[in-house]
Amino acid sequence: MALDTTDQDLLMQITRHRQPVGTVSPARKNIEEGECLHRLKRLEKAGIVRFSAEGKRVGIVETESRVIALDMGATNTRYMVADMAGNPVATHRDHAASQSPDAALEQVMTRMEELRDNYCAGGTLKAIALGVPSAVHPETGLLISANNLDGWGNVAMGQVLRQRFGVPVFLDNDCNMAAVGEYWQGAAVGIGNFVFVAVGTGIGSGIFIDHKLYRGRTGSAGEIYLMNVDWRRWNEDFNETGHVESFASGIGVAEQARQAGLLKRSAKTTELDDRDSRRVFAAMRRGNQLAAKVVDEVFTVLGVAVANMISTLDPQLVVLNGGLTKGDPNLLLGTVHKVVHRIHRDVPTIRISALGDRAQLYGSLWTALDSVYASMAAEQGA
Numbered sequence: 001m002a003l004d005t006t007d008q009d010l011l012m013q014i015t016r017h018r019q020p021v022g023t024v025s026p027a028r029k030n031i032e033e034g035e036c037l038h039r040l041k042r043l044e045k046a047g048i049v050r051f052s053a054e055g056k057r058v059g060i061v062e063t064e065s066r067v068i069a070l071d072m073g074a075t076n077t078r079y080m081v082a083d084m085a086g087n088p089v090a091t092h093r094d095h096a097a098s099q100s101p102d103a104a105l106e107q108v109m110t111r112m113e114e115l116r117d118n119y120c121a122g123g124t125l126k127a128i129a130l131g132v133p134s135a136v137h138p139e140t141g142l143l144i145s146a147n148n149l150d151g152w153g154n155v156a157m158g159q160v161l162r163q164r165f166g167v168p169v170f171l172d173n174d175c176n177m178a179a180v181g182e183y184w185q186g187a188a189v190g191i192g193n194f195v196f197v198a199v200g201t202g203i204g205s206g207i208f209i210d211h212k213l214y215r216g217r218t219g220s221a222g223e224i225y226l227m228n229v230d231w232r233r234w235n236e237d238f239n240e241t242g243h244v245e246s247f248a249s250g251i252g253v254a255e256q257a258r259q260a261g262l263l264k265r266s267a268k269t270t271e272l273d274d275r276d277s278r279r280v281f282a283a284m285r286r287g288n289q290l291a292a293k294v295v296d297e298v299f300t301v302l303g304v305a306v307a308n309m310i311s312t313l314d315p316q317l318v319v320l321n322g323g324l325t326k327g328d329p330n331l332l333l334g335t336v337h338k339v340v341h342r343i344h345r346d347v348p349t350i351r352i353s354a355l356g357d358r359a360q361l362y363g364s365l366w367t368a369l370d371s372v373y374a375s376m377a378a379e380q381g382a
Helices: 005-016 033-045 101-119 157-165 174-185 250-259 275-285 289-313 329-343 356-380
Strands: 049-051 057-060 066-072 076-083 088-095 125-132 143-145 153-155 169-173 194-199 203-209 212-214 317-321 349-352
Touching: 005 033, 005 057, 005 174, 005 356, 033 049, 066 101, 066 174, 066 356, 076 101, 076 356, 088 101, 101 157, 125 157, 125 174, 125 356, 157 169, 169 174, 169 356, 174 194, 174 203, 174 212, 174 317, 174 356, 194 289, 203 289, 250 275, 250 289, 275 289, 289 317, 289 329, 317 329, 317 356, 329 349
Parallel strands: 066 125, 125 169, 194 317, 317 349
Antiparallel strands: 049 057, 066 076, 076 088, 143 153, 194 203, 203 212
16 A cells, blocks of 8 residues: 555654654644554554554664665765664765766766665665756656756766666755755745745755645746846846846856956856855955945845745745855845835745755655655555
8 A cells, every 4th residue: 555645744753753652643634643543553564663662652663774865966965874764874975076967977876886885785775865956857857957067958867876776766856855855854844835945056946835846847846047037138148047046146146246346257266166155245244335235136136036936836934045045144034024025915934944955965865765665565565
């Protein structure tokens, strides 16, 4: 028997922390305690959960099975090996140098083989999940286009990884994975309708509707870097950056500062290097008015983009994350609130991520765990 969304809710709660049986209940449904206990017993029969000796607490069964989660960013790739309860066994971070898809894939696979050999011996690796800086087509599994990585169009990354490792592999856009992470462990626990917005090197979002991730027709739902917030510029060519991303991103902050004469172009930094944007925030903190003007404009554009998403999706919550949220979190929230309140009468909660740069990795981890739980239930006929 396949796991349904109620079972997934229960497992999400259990993997957050071991809970007394009586307090475990699905976030989206008010089911009676007897029904909840019945479902837990089914999960116990499938070998997924176990009760404590006194029967008052429940946790994930301890086994040698492992999963590997990845957050493949534009500048860094992070790895986590975890047990079936979601506890980290090992972590690693690599600098992702600008390189071709084949070279980058080989770097990732070499590191994963090292982690597998060291921590998943004897065939205990059960699944791999990763967030990537690209939309992923829901039917073909191809990386459609990583706009901040040259040459990353229609890359069959999942297929290559499955052939190399012989286990199920799950890919999704990094913002989608981050939204899953916030839903599982972060600021959006139990929230059915929310938007996660990442403002880092670039900008993107992940969308939850009725407790489910919404990917859209081609997997590109939430690719707000292409959003245009100035109709007069509809016919301009922003290349792979997009209008909003040319302002509200690390790339955008640095570029706006250069256009304002605050920064000079340097051969020592690349577009994917966020040191220039950090210099702008540092200058603002020192009282530089030109830097303050650049930051205000960037945060205002972000506020308009958030307001547009609220108009379209009417979420309960907007979660903001990414490197730009660290520059001046209070100013960012204040500016976004000011803009959104000017446009909307009824404004949802807007808050900074609870997970920070762990959100994508946690989302990948839950995706891998969920796939293994489902496989165990199917095998045991839970």
